[in-house]
Amino acid sequence: MAAKKTLKVRQTGSPIRRPKEQHDTLKGLGLNKVGRTRELEDTPAIRGMIRKVSHMVEIVEE
Template sequence: MAKKEITVTLKKSTISCNQKQKATVKGLGLRKTGSSKTLENTPAVRGMIKKVIHLLDIKE
Protein backbone atom coordinates (compact mmCIF):
# COMPACT_ATOMS: atom_id res chain seq x y z
CA MET A 1 0.00 0.00 0.00
CA ALA A 2 1.49 3.32 -1.09
CA LYS A 3 1.77 6.13 1.42
CA LYS A 4 -0.15 9.28 0.62
CA GLU A 5 1.83 12.49 0.36
CA ILE A 6 1.05 16.20 0.52
CA THR A 7 3.10 18.94 -1.13
CA VAL A 8 3.05 22.21 0.77
CA THR A 9 4.41 25.50 -0.58
CA LEU A 10 4.96 28.64 1.47
CA LYS A 11 3.13 31.36 -0.48
CA LYS A 12 3.25 34.19 2.09
CA SER A 13 5.99 35.53 4.35
CA THR A 14 6.04 34.79 8.08
CA ILE A 15 7.16 38.32 9.01
CA SER A 16 3.82 39.36 10.48
CA CYS A 17 3.15 36.00 12.18
CA ASN A 18 3.51 35.19 15.85
CA GLN A 19 6.26 32.90 17.17
CA LYS A 20 4.07 29.77 17.28
CA GLN A 21 3.14 30.14 13.61
CA LYS A 22 6.78 30.72 12.63
CA ALA A 23 7.78 27.60 14.56
CA THR A 24 5.05 25.57 12.84
CA VAL A 25 6.23 26.68 9.38
CA LYS A 26 9.81 25.78 10.35
CA GLY A 27 8.59 22.41 11.66
CA LEU A 28 7.03 21.69 8.26
CA GLY A 29 10.48 22.20 6.75
CA LEU A 30 9.72 25.47 4.94
CA ARG A 31 12.16 28.38 5.01
CA LYS A 32 11.69 31.03 2.32
CA THR A 33 8.62 32.17 0.43
CA GLY A 34 8.12 29.82 -2.51
CA SER A 35 9.88 26.86 -0.88
CA SER A 36 8.12 23.48 -1.15
CA LYS A 37 8.23 20.24 0.79
CA THR A 38 6.59 16.86 0.22
CA LEU A 39 5.35 15.35 3.48
CA GLU A 40 3.48 12.23 4.56
CA ASN A 41 -0.26 12.64 5.04
CA THR A 42 -0.50 12.03 8.80
CA PRO A 43 -2.79 13.57 11.41
CA ALA A 44 0.17 15.44 12.95
CA VAL A 45 1.13 17.05 9.65
CA ARG A 46 -2.52 17.86 8.90
CA GLY A 47 -2.81 19.64 12.26
CA MET A 48 0.31 21.71 11.58
CA ILE A 49 -1.01 22.67 8.14
CA LYS A 50 -4.37 23.68 9.66
CA LYS A 51 -2.65 26.16 12.00
CA VAL A 52 -0.94 28.06 9.17
CA ILE A 53 -3.22 27.30 6.19
CA HIS A 54 -3.45 31.01 5.34
CA LEU A 55 0.29 30.99 4.52
CA LEU A 56 0.39 27.76 2.47
CA ASP A 57 -0.57 26.33 -0.88
CA ILE A 58 -1.43 22.61 -0.61
CA LYS A 59 -1.51 19.87 -3.26
CA GLU A 60 -2.39 16.26 -2.50
Protein backbone atom coordinates in the same frame (compact mmCIF):
# COMPACT_ATOMS: atom_id res chain seq x y z
CA MET B 1 3.07 -2.80 1.63
CA ALA B 2 0.92 0.13 0.48
CA ALA B 3 2.60 3.34 -0.63
CA LYS B 4 2.35 6.13 1.93
CA LYS B 5 0.13 9.00 0.90
CA THR B 6 1.88 12.37 0.63
CA LEU B 7 0.93 16.03 0.39
CA LYS B 8 2.84 18.62 -1.60
CA VAL B 9 2.85 21.91 0.33
CA ARG B 10 4.12 25.29 -0.93
CA GLN B 11 4.77 28.34 1.25
CA THR B 12 2.94 31.37 -0.15
CA GLY B 13 3.24 33.87 2.70
CA SER B 14 5.94 35.32 4.91
CA PRO B 15 6.08 34.70 8.67
CA ILE B 16 7.25 38.27 9.26
CA ARG B 17 5.01 40.01 11.85
CA ARG B 18 3.34 36.70 12.71
CA PRO B 19 3.33 34.95 16.10
CA LYS B 20 6.43 32.87 16.91
CA GLU B 21 4.25 29.73 17.05
CA GLN B 22 3.37 30.12 13.37
CA HIS B 23 7.01 30.68 12.42
CA ASP B 24 7.96 27.54 14.37
CA THR B 25 5.18 25.57 12.66
CA LEU B 26 6.54 26.53 9.23
CA LYS B 27 10.01 25.40 10.32
CA GLY B 28 8.49 22.13 11.54
CA LEU B 29 6.99 21.60 8.09
CA GLY B 30 10.41 22.24 6.54
CA LEU B 31 9.42 25.58 5.01
CA ASN B 32 11.30 28.82 5.60
CA LYS B 33 11.18 30.83 2.37
CA VAL B 34 8.27 31.93 0.21
CA GLY B 35 7.91 29.66 -2.81
CA ARG B 36 9.60 26.65 -1.22
CA THR B 37 7.80 23.33 -1.73
CA ARG B 38 7.97 20.17 0.40
CA GLU B 39 6.43 16.74 0.01
CA LEU B 40 5.18 15.56 3.41
CA GLU B 41 3.55 12.39 4.69
CA ASP B 42 -0.24 12.73 5.04
CA THR B 43 -0.79 12.27 8.78
CA PRO B 44 -3.21 13.94 11.21
CA ALA B 45 -0.29 15.79 12.82
CA ILE B 46 0.89 17.25 9.50
CA ARG B 47 -2.70 18.16 8.56
CA GLY B 48 -3.03 20.03 11.88
CA MET B 49 0.20 21.94 11.28
CA ILE B 50 -0.98 22.90 7.79
CA ARG B 51 -4.33 24.06 9.18
CA LYS B 52 -2.52 26.22 11.77
CA VAL B 53 -0.66 28.17 9.03
CA SER B 54 -3.22 27.73 6.22
CA HIS B 55 -3.04 31.46 5.41
CA MET B 56 0.67 31.08 4.53
CA VAL B 57 0.71 27.74 2.67
CA GLU B 58 -1.17 25.97 -0.11
CA ILE B 59 -1.51 22.33 -1.02
CA VAL B 60 -0.23 21.80 -4.56
CA GLU B 61 -2.23 19.46 -6.78
CA GLU B 62 -0.14 16.85 -8.57
